Amino acid sequence: MNFEHFMLGLPGTNSMIxxxxxxxxxxxxxxxxxxxxxxxxxxxxxxxxxxxIGINSIRIPFGYHxxxxxxxxxxxxxxxxxxxxxxxxxxxxxxxxxxxxxxxSTPGSQNTDWHSDIITGQPLF
Numbered sequence: 001m002n003f004e005h006f007m008l009g010l011p012g013t014n015s016m017i018x019x020x021x022x023x024x025x026x027x028x029x030x031x032x033x034x035x036x037x038x039x040x041x042x043x044x045x046x047x048x049x050x051x052x053i054g055i056n057s058i059r060i061p062f063g064y065h066x067x068x069x070x071x072x073x074x075x076x077x078x079x080x081x082x083x084x085x086x087x088x089x090x091x092x093x094x095x096x097x098x099x100x101x102x103x104x105s106t107p108g109s110q111n112t113d114w115h116s117d118i119i120t121g122q123p124l125f
Contacts, residue, residue, distance in 0.1 A: 001038060001062035001084065002104045004115055014063055014105065014117040038066075038084045047091045058097060060088060061104035063117055068107065 003014040010017050021030040050058065066081035085101075092099050105117035108124035116123070 001060070001066050001081070002115075002117065013115075013119065015065070015119055035080070039087070042088050042091070044091050044094075047088075047095045047097060051095045051097055056096075056098060057100060058092065059100040059102050060085065061102040063105035064103065064107050065105070065117070 003017045005011050005013075005017070008017060010020065012020070018030065018034070021033070025033070062081075062085060066084070067078055069076070069078055089099055104115065106125040109116040109118035109120070109122075110125040111123050112118055112121065
């Protein structure tokens, strides 16, 4: 739940990548594509495979923007982000795989690196 440039072969941060998609495909198509991608990215078969090869834990990186749409509205959360994360958490629980929740990009960015989805050039977290 956090795009990095190497995943899609596109330069930039998560926000920059999604902004480019919106410029080309429009906000509605990008939103539909992203929702479907996040639902299809990890399947129950994937989790069973990991369990079958002896994996006992996985790290799930995610960005705050899937849970908070607007930093100016603290306390307003996006249920769709929690639903997507919960789906994978439940698959792992069902298959007895521990999870490590990795808040990979924080509001205001935790550092100046691209993986924190920094847009200001200054870490303000």
